[in-house]
Amino acid sequence: MVITSSEKERFKELQDKLRNCWQDRDILDEDDTDILVIPSFSIDQRVGRKVAGFLHYEERLLFSLIRLRNPHTRLIYITAQPLSPIIVDYYLQLLPGIPFSHARERLLLLTTYDSSLKPLTQKILERPRLVTKIKNSLRPNKSYMVCFNSTPLEEELSIKLDIPLLASSPELSYWGSKSGSREIFSQCNLLHPEGSQLVFTVDDLIRETAQLLIKKSHLKKVVIKLNEGFSGEGNAVLDISGISPLFSLDISLVKAENLIAQIIHEAKVQGEEETWQSYCDRIPELGVIVEEFIEGEEKFSPSVQGYITPNGKVEILSTHDQILGGDEQQIYLGCSFPAHSSYRLRLQELGIKVGEALAKKGAMERFGVDFLAVKENNKWQLYAIEINLRKGGTTHPFMTLKFLTNGTYNYQDGLFYSPEEKVKYYLASDNLQKPNYHGLLPNDLMDIVTKHRLHFDSSTKTGTIFHLMGALSEFGKLGLTSIGNTREEAVNIYKNIETVLDSETLI
Numbered sequence: 101m102v103i104t105s106s107e108k109e110r111f112k113e114l115q116d117k118l119r120n121c122w123q124d125r126d127i128l129d130e131d132d133t134d135i136l137v138i139p140s141f142s143i144d145q146r147v148g149r150k151v152a153g154f155l156h157y158e159e160r161l162l163f164s165l166i167r168l169r170n171p172h173t174r175l176i177y178i179t180a181q182p183l184s185p186i187i188v189d190y191y192l193q194l195l196p197g198i199p200f201s202h203a204r205e206r207l208l209l210l211t212t213y214d215s216s217l218k219p220l221t222q223k224i225l226e227r228p229r230l231v232t233k234i235k236n237s238l239r240p241n242k243s244y245m246v247c248f249n250s251t252p253l254e255e256e257l258s259i260k261l262d263i264p265l266l267a268s269s270p271e272l273s274y275w276g277s278k279s280g281s282r283e284i285f286s287q288c289n290l291l292h293p294e295g296s297q298l299v300f301t302v303d304d305l306i307r308e309t310a311q312l313l314i315k316k317s318h319l320k321k322v323v324i325k326l327n328e329g330f331s332g333e334g335n336a337v338l339d340i341s342g343i344s345p346l347f348s349l350d351i352s353l354v355k356a357e358n359l360i361a362q363i364i365h366e367a368k369v370q371g372e373e374e375t376w377q378s379y380c381d382r383i384p385e386l387g388v389i390v391e392e393f394i395e396g397e398e399k400f401s402p403s404v405q406g407y408i409t410p411n412g413k414v415e416i417l418s419t420h421d422q423i424l425g426g427d428e429q430q431i432y433l434g435c436s437f438p439a440h441s442s443y444r445l446r447l448q449e450l451g452i453k454v455g456e457a458l459a460k461k462g463a464m465e466r467f468g469v470d471f472l473a474v475k476e477n478n479k480w481q482l483y484a485i486e487i488n489l490r491k492g493g494t495t496h497p498f499m500t501l502k503f504l505t506n507g508t509y510n511y512q513d514g515l516f517y518s519p520e521e522k523v524k525y526y527l528a529s530d531n532l533q534k535p536n537y538h539g540l541l542p543n544d545l546m547d548i549v550t551k552h553r554l555h556f557d558s559s560t561k562t563g564t565i566f567h568l569m570g571a572l573s574e575f576g577k578l579g580l581t582s583i584g585n586t587r588e589e590a591v592n593i594y595k596n597i598e599t600v601l602d603s604e605t606l607i
Contacts, residue, residue, distance in 0.1 A: 103252065107259050114264040118244075118410035118464070127244065127410075128266070132172040134243040136234065136263065137164045139179065140220025142251040151333070152533065153571030155180055155215060160496045160530070160567055160579065161248065165191045166503035168203040176208045176237060180220055183209060184542045187569050194504060194565070196558065208237055221253040225260070235261050249490035266410070268463040268489055275458060276467075276489030277327045278389050285484045288453040292484040295391035298327055300384050306364060309390045310356035313340060317347035321393035324367055326379075326386045334386075336379060337393060338367040394483050396474035402439040402482075403470045404451035405494055410464050414455035418498045419444040419514055422470070423529065434529030435494050436587070437501070437516070443473050443480045444514040454487060468492045496567065497528035497581040504583075505561045518561050525590040528581040530568060532598065536605040537576035542569040545578070552600050562589065564597055 103111075121127065128135055139161035151157070158179045165188075167173055177183075192203050212223040212230065224230055243263040247254045250267035258265040274280040279298035286292075294316055296308035309322060320341040326334035343359045369379045401422040407415045419439035422432060438444055454469050468488040474481050501507070507518040516524045545566065549555060556563035561583065568579035580597060584590030 103256060103259070107256075110262075111255055111259050111265075111269070114258060114262070115269065115410070115464075118264045118266060119412075122410040128167060128246070129170065131170040132242065133170075134174045134176070134238050135164065135167060136176045136238065136243065136245040136261070137161055137178070138221055138224075138245065138247040138254065138257070139164075139177070141248045142219035142221055142253050153568060153575040153577045154217065156568050156571035156575075156577075157530070158220065159183070159187065159570055161246075161491075162187070162191050162567060163496050163500045163503060164246070165203075165207065166195060166500075168192070168206055169195050169198050169503075171198070171202070172206075174206045174208070174239075176210065176234060178210045178212070178220065178224060178234070180212050180214050180216075180223060182211045182213075184570060186542045186546055190542075190546070190566070190569075194556065196504075196506075210234065219251070219253055221247070221251070221257055225253065225257060231257070231260055238263060267465045268458075272458075272461055272463050273489065275461060275463065276487050278325045278329070278486055279327055279387065281484070281487040282389070284454060284457050284487060288450075288457050290450055290453065290484040291482065293323075293391040293394055296389050298387045298389055300387050302364070302380050302383060305383065305388055305390060306357050306360045307353070309338070309360045309364070310353060312390060312392065313344065313347045313360070314351065314353065314356055316392055317344060319344060319392050320395065323391050323393050325389050325391065326382060327388060328386050333370060333374075336367040336369045336376070338364060394472045394474055396472075396476070398475035400440065400473040401470065402443060402447055402473050403435075403468055403492075403494060404439075404447040405466065405468045405492070405498065406451045406455040407466055408455055408459045408464045412459045412464075414452055414459055416448045416451050416455075416509070416511055417466075418494065418509060418516075419447045419451075420494045422494075425531075432493050433531045434527070435497065436590075437494075437498065437526050437528070438514050440473070441514075443482060446480075446482060447471065448511065448514060450482065450484065454484075458487075458489070463489060466491050466495060468494065493530060494528075497526055500565050500581050501526055501583060504556065504558075504565070507561075520561075522561070522585055524561070524583060524585065525587045526581050526583045527590045527594045528579075529594075530579040531577065532580060532601075533575065533577040534602070534605075535576055537572055537578065537601065538574075540572040540576075540605065542572065545569055545572060548600065548604050554597060554600065556583070560585075562593065564593055 139158040192200055195203055214223045245263050245265045250270050252270050255270050299305055322338050324336040365376050401424050403422055404419050405417045407417050420435040420437050421439050423434040425433045451469055470485040472483040505518045507516055509516050556565050564580050564582045566580050571577040582590050582594035584593055
């Protein structure tokens with residue numbers, strides 16, 4: 101569907117409603133509110149196909165059910181396939197002080213019964229009767245829509261339902277792309293890797309890579325990035341150590357391009373089942389940039405998460421050290437909260453700068469900024485890498501911690517405190533995956549959790565919360581957030597879960 105100018109104007113009016121009614125408190129935490137949750141990540145089907153259990157990533161926003169702790173709040177949660185009842189029960193039983201039945205009556209679960217890899221919002225829009233049912237279930241002037249990321253699909257659904265979408269307008273999505281991120285970093289004077297402008301052909305990519313290496317002849321690797329990526333998917337690392345000595349000479353651009361052209365096909369594409377040829381096929385569609393590969397003996401991948409209120413106020417929510425995998429440590433696997441004390445306050449400062457730049461462009465709701473922290477001369481240098489103008493892999497662990505403990509994030513020291521003034525830490529992952537976990541049903545997991553007393557303990561506010569339980573049986577994959585009163589305790593809780601699961605499944 102092509103969105104008309106009048107519909108565009110209506111979408112703007114709906115978003116302006118948010119700006120006009122937003123106060124200092126989270127509007128979604130006001131009682132007597134209807135919240136529509138669209139938990140799908142609207143991305144290219146080809147990317148989703150490479151992520152094991154991608155359909156079950158819709159379970160990552162089930163922390164939203166904890167908003168039913170407000171006795172008059174109603175919530176509609178839509179998934180591609182029906183959720184297992186035990187998964188829903190698991191989250192509802194985490195609600196403090198609310199009878200299970202009371203919360204369940206205010207929860208409407210809907211499904212498209214469509215297991216294709218099309219974005220969930222597209223599936224909804226293709227079912228007019230489902231759209232009508234959703235609209236009839238929402239109360240006028242009391243309803244809001246939240247999503248994982250905002251695209252024209254979510255904009256269209258917002259217009260059809262005539263409710264505000266609490267997310268940045270899709271027109272601003274460029275600022276969450278690789279090239280858009282680089283522009284923001286330049287505007288904010290943030291240190292970031294030397295790199296290229298956005299190009300759309302392999303020949304132009306070769307030229308930009310050659311120009312980069314002429315400028316920085318000491319480089320041993322470069323990172324090639326599709327302009328839109330997901331958790332490191334869309335990156336390719338090219339080792340140029342074999343030819344880089346030649347660039348220290350007075351080399352012509354033509355000769356430099358010829359050298360790059362001879363080896364560029366050797367770039368290691370991140371992500372399973374991706375080849376250099378299939379990668380190149382996407383360049384004309386998405387565009388591509390090339391950046392220097394930041395080297396360092398001591399190197400971490402921290403990130404900062406922020407929130408832009410509809411009226412433009414920027415807040416810092418959290419910092420994390422990301423856990424990366426893959427051959428070149430480009431693929432997001434999980435995170436540790438909070439980020440290292442040596443640089444987390446600096447992360448907050450840089451996050452505020454980026455958030456304010458995004459707010460001036462009209463962005464709202466969550467954003468994240470990924471960095472590389474490299475120790476140089478006993479000092480940590482933070483290189484800004486990319487902006488995520490959406491929820492991310494660090495969103496659900498932190499929001500789970502916040503809702504379950506009812507604690508607060510302290511901007512002064514970058515720590516999270518429970519109401520009892522205990523500092524909280526966690527280790528979280530979407531990728532605890534082993535062949536021996538195949539065949540485990542959600543009910544089996546609950547049996548194991550009960551047998552070994554692995555439940556989250558509401559009295560100490562420590563323990564593990566699970567997600568991606570629907571991916572266990574088919575993919576042997578599970579997500580979890582392990583919360584402790586020290587970083588070591590959080591790690592030990594996580595390791596104990598893995599040990600128990602291994603002992604219960606290895607024959």
